[in-house]
Amino acid sequence: MASSPPSATTLSLLDKIADLSDGLKNGRQGAREGLLDACTSLVSEISNPSEMMLRLLWSQPAHISVLWMAVEIKLFQAMESSPESGEIVTDIAKKCDNNVDPVLVGRMLRHLAAMGTVRETGPHTYALTPISRAFAEPAYQDSILYIADNFAPVHQTLPAYFRENNFKSPGSGVDGPFQYAYNCKGTHYFEWFQKRDPEMGRRFASMMETWSRGRPRWFYEEYYPVNERLISGAEKDTPFLVDVGGGSGHDVEGLREAFEGQLPGKLVLQDRPEIIDIAKIGAGVEGMAHDFLTEQPVKGARAYYLHSIIQDWNNEVNTQILKAIVPAMKKGYSKVLVNDFVVPNQGAHWAQTCLDWELMASLGARHRTETEHRQLYEGAGLKITGIFQHPNSLDSLIELELA
Known part of the structure; x- marks a missing residue:
């Protein structure tokens, strides 16, 4: 049976992929990300229902199962010493844990190769890819x-x-x-x-x-202009930024390193006591145990930063978190910076939609549209003064001040 002619959507995607391919070759910003999305859309567009069923319901669940087993037997670690040309299954199996059956290892590697996680270089011969090399970490x-x-x-x-x-x-x-x-x-x-x-x-x-690896950081110049919005006009020898619920210090340390010697005041990392105890922070960052549902103890800071906090809680709890910060703010000076997703009303990315589902399942929480963000902040006595986004990022930096 002759195949059907390609749809208008397929032709449009093919043109887009050709353009983005040229962009990738020439180093055009955003071409890689756009190409990933366009290729994914093309696969969906040209697949028939049974092909898509096999991909979604058979190959991907099996892929996760095999990855789980690969962790159990330390498969990727065993392959780290393999040459670029690859290594035969029996030799790989000898280096795995649990005295694993070489036949089982071969079946695992065959599916991993089919899914693009490892590289098949010859009969029964496999090598790591950048992805599977990372999976050994x-x-x-x-x-x-x-x-x-x-x-x-x-x-x-x-x-x-x-x-x-x-x-x-x-x-x-x-x-x-x-x-x-x-x-x-x-x-x-x-x-x-x-x-x-x-x-x-x-x-x-x-x-x-x-x-968080490989993602644009909120303090990059192309994302949020720190010099213009925070450093300019900041008072010396007063707290510059408080990272509220900042975990082990990934963001505050990144800011400190990026602006070494340029920040006019100290940085503060706040989280639960056991998290602060293991935080990785350098000179110029103060670790402080703090429950963000209680009144903010650091007064008059230039900025109070919340990364992936708002998305983790319902409106009632978020209002409590924000109202705990409001009394500490200096009107016309202090800002609240919310680093979170702002979901578009149409055309949301899969990374936004799947994480929204995970937030629902784990925390009874969700991502918000711009309108929903505004309503939440207005209810806490704040107003949005800007929404910033890196051209290669899906999340946003929402800047707030006292209303």
Whole structure:
């Protein structure tokens, strides 16, 4: 049977891919990201339903399962010494853990090669790719284990949860899909890590660290003009920026390093005591244990920065977080900087939509549109004075001042 002529959408995507391919060759900014999205759209457009079913329901779940097994037997570590030309399965298997069957290793590598995770260089011969080489790192292994092992029960029980809750979107951080799956109603996701499963919490933190790699940082000149919006007009010898709920210090340390010697005041990292104890911060950054639901102790700072905080909580809790900061702010001077997704009303990216689903399942939370962001901040006595975005980034930097 003759194949159908390509649709107008297919032809448009092919033209777009050709243009972006030239852009990638010539170093055009954003060409790589655009090409990834266009190629993904083309696969969906030209696949028939059964092909898409096989890809989504067979190949991808099997891929996750094989990755999980690869962590268990340290497959990627075993391949780190393999030459670029590759190594035969039996030799790779000898270097794996658990006295694994070479036949099993061969079956795993065959699917990993089919999915592009490793490179097949000859019959029964495989080599690492940049992706699988990264998967040998502890942080990526933690990410695989968190998704495949720790969070899978939440996805598996979602239909049952919604049947029992009349198919309404959850809005509680202590009575949602995560609590249903783990039978821990009344215990928040982060509290579970702290009190019941520290290893799960460690894997989660490790996963979030990998998530931030390679992404444009909020203080890049093309993202948010720090010199113009913060340093200019800042008072000397007063707190410059407070990283509220800043974890181990990834953002505040990045800011300190990027503007070494240029910041007029000190930086403060705030989080739970056990997080501050292990924070990786240098000279010029003060670690401070603080519960962001209570009044902000650092008064009159130039900026209070919240990265991926607003997305993790419902409006009621977020209003409490913001109102705890408002009394510490100096009108006309202090700013709140929210580094989060602003979801478009049309054409949201898959990274935004899938994370929104994960936020719902884990925290009873969600991403917000610009209108929803504005409504939240206005209810806390703040106003948006700017929304900034890097051309290669999906998240935004929302600048707020006292209303």
